[in-house]
Amino acid sequence: MKAFRVLLKNELKMSLRGIDMLIFAIAMLLVVLVILGMVFGQKPAFEGADYSFMEQSFGALCTIAICAGGVMGLPLVISDYRAKQILKRYQVTPIKPVMVLMVDVVMYIIYAVASLVTLFLVASCFFGFKMRGNIGLFLIGYLLVMFSMFSIGMMVGGIAKNSKIAGVIASTLYFPMLVFSGATLPYEVMPELMQKVVNILPLTQGIKILKNATLGLPIDNVTGAVIFMLLIMVICSVIGVKWFKWE
Secondary structure (H helix, E strand, O other): HHOOOOHHHHHHHHHHHHOOHHHHHHHHHHHHHHHHHHHHOOOEEOOOOOOOOHHHHHHHHHHHHHHHHHHHHHHHHHHHHOOHHHHHHHHHOOHHHHHHHHHHHHHHHHHHHHHHHHHHHHHHHHHHOOOOHHHHHHHHHHHHHHHHHHHHHHHHHHHHHEEEEEHHHHHHHHHHHHHHOOOOOOOHOOHHHHHHOOOHHHHHHHHHHHHHHHHHHOOOHHHHHHHHHHHHHHHHHHHHHHHOOOO
């Protein structure tokens, strides 16, 4: 455990010096939240909605924070370790390569949780946000979304030949999800055909789960989304483990 703590401390220090994740996983989403709060505040999310734009957006922003670390950050770090033969070198030391990977997973979990807490405090203190749903169900959904997104990142980082390829794959997955998942344009106001298309995106299903939990809507509304995310988690984990390249 001491070695794990030392590695985690060092990884966090290096990550904070780079400030990429600090910007994209925390600061950027906080800025978006503030802008949405100032522009829309407690206005209905869309015509006929009985919840505000802020309440609708909270779950989406939390999901994006998870996705930023899991789909963008994690695969780049893993592939970079492989390219620099860091994982290979650890194989001849008492510190196993798996521990190095787990350190990075925990680091991105810390970023995601820090973003969640920051978004909640700012939304609650300044824009009247209230969690309508059960906080326990929200946290369960949050963990499901996190494990699913992180499994995607582990798969991409595990099979990509180098960090350049990992970056291309991660960007191809992340940015279309960011634009078309319902994180910007509410899913409910999309044309029916567009809804069918974006339903294949993991971020769309993750947003559905956390938005449903935030608003306290019936759990039956997201049964399909939960099954979808569980399948993503299992499939990506199996692929990532089976074809993971240590060097």
